Structures are given as structure tokens and as C-alpha cells.
Amino acid sequence: MPNTSGKHSDTGPSDPANSTVTPAYATASPSPNKRPKLIPNKQRALLWYVLSVVVIGLDQWTKWLAELKLNFHEPIAVIEPILNWTLAYNYGAAFSFLADQGGWQKWFFAGLSFVMSLFLVVYLTRAPRQAKLLNVGLALILGGAIGNLIDRVRIGKVIDFIHVHYADVWHYPIFNVADIAICVGVAIVVIDMLFLEGKRNAKFQA
Numbered sequence: 001m002p003n004t005s006g007k008h009s010d011t012g013p014s015d016p017a018n019s020t021v022t023p024a025y026a027t028a029s030p031s032p033n034k035r036p037k038l039i040p041n042k043q044r045a046l047l048w049y050v051l052s053v054v055v056i057g058l059d060q061w062t063k064w065l066a067e068l069k070l071n072f073h074e075p076i077a078v079i080e081p082i083l084n085w086t087l088a089y090n091y092g093a094a095f096s097f098l099a100d101q102g103g104w105q106k107w108f109f110a111g112l113s114f115v116m117s118l119f120l121v122v123y124l125t126r127a128p129r130q131a132k133l134l135n136v137g138l139a140l141i142l143g144g145a146i147g148n149l150i151d152r153v154r155i156g157k158v159i160d161f162i163h164v165h166y167a168d169v170w171h172y173p174i175f176n177v178a179d180i181a182i183c184v185g186v187a188i189v190v191i192d193m194l195f196l197e198g199k200r201n202a203k204f205q206a
Contacts, residue, residue: 035205038128041135045124048139055143059177060150066161075163086163088174091156106156113149117142131200137188140181147178 041048070076070087077084091106120142127135151158160174 035203038130038200038204038206040126041129042125044129045127048124048135049121049142051136051139052143052146055140055178055181056147056150059144059147059181062177063151063159063161066159070161081167082164084163084165085161086174088160088163089157090160090174091158106152110149110152113145113152117145117149120145128200128204130204131192131196133188133196134192137185137192140185140188142185144178144181144185147176147181 066085066087070085072087072089075084075086120138124135124138124142127138148158158176158178160176160179162176162180163171163174165171
């Protein structure tokens with residue numbers, strides 16, 4: 001039956017002036033292509049500098065002990081037949097590269113270590129905060145580089161004492177804690193580049 005009361009029916013069309021319309025911007029969902037951004041370390045690089053300082057301290061302390069307790073080229077067996085403590089000095093780079101030169105190599109490798117260390121100090125502030133493994137690797141390399149740099153500047157040669165070998169058949173070049181930190185750090189950086197960097201770039205926006 002038609003409405004004869006003169007009132008609007010509750011089931012009739014609603015009044016546009018009184019209707020509630022949700023604005024389009026309130027229900028818009030974020031773009032599916034939007035990714036969180038990579039955040040540089042900046043001040044948080046101090047945390048990784050602390051790791052580098054720990055490496056430097058451990059390296060210099062063990063070298064001090066080696067010079068205090070060991071005689072030059074007189075091995076002390078630690079784990080027979082694979083590990084000795086043997087005090088040695090390296091005037092060159094890894095594997096005694098350029099060690100037999102006239103002394104110019106001291107400043108060449110010291111300058112190279114200084115430039116590398118300065119680069120890593122700056123790069124750690126710009127490295128992604130999310131790339132924790134990468135930051136660990138960079139901090140280890142930085143600590144090792146500065147550890148050996150201190151030796152070159154202070155005494156003109158690098159103190160080595162860790163001697164890995166197999167009886168008298170095979171001998172690995174004698175090394176130190178700084179060398180270990182550098183090698184482990186480089187391995188970590190390579191692992192990050194090969195297996196983690198691509199996933200990180202796919203997840204985060206540079």
C-alpha cells in the first residue's frame with residue numbers, strides 16, 4: 001500500500017545529504033610494488049667500529065706475547081704435528097710478497113693499508129643497516145688492516161707467530177690474528193655478495 005502518512009519510508013532511497021560515504025583515500029591500499037628502503041648505518045657504524053677495535057686489541061696483545069715469550073724462528077709445539085708458535089717477521093705483504101726489497105715496501109704497504117682502512121671507515125657508515133653479515137665482514141677486515149698497519153708504522157715489519165704445517169712435509173706461511181680477521185672478513189663479504197645481496201635488493205629498495 002502507498003504510504004499515506006507523509007513520512008519517508010525506512011526502506012526507501014536514502015538522502016544523499018545525510019548518507020555517509022567513505023572517502024577513497026581512506027580505503028586505498030598501499031601499492032604492492034612499494035618496498036621498504038635500505039637504511040645506511042650512519043651513526044650505528046660505531047657498533048661495527050667496536051668489533052674492529054676488539055680485533056686490533058686481540059691482534060696487538062697476541063703479538064706482544066709472541067715477542068715476549070718466543071725466540072725468533074724457534075718453534076714451540078702446540079698441536080703436533082700441525083700447529084706451532086713460531087716468531088717471524090714479514091717485511092712484505094701476504095706470503096712475504098716483496099719482502100726482500102730495499103725497504104720502500106714498508107711505506108708502500110703502510111700507505112695501502114691506510115687507504116683501505118680509511119675507505120672501510122667511510123663505507124661502514126654507508127653500508128646497509130640490514131646487511132648485518134656484510135657489516136661483520138667489513139669490520140673484521142678493517143680491524144685486521146689496522147692491526148698490521150700498526151706494526152708497519154711502529155717497527156717496519158709485521159709480527160707473525162701462528163705456524164700451521166704438517167710435520168716437515170708441508171708448511172703454510174706463518175701468520176697472525178690480523179691475517180685471520182682479514183681472511184675471514186673477505187670470505188664473509190664474498191658470501192654476502194654471492195648469496196645475500198640479491199635477496200636483499202629484491203626485498204628492500206635502495
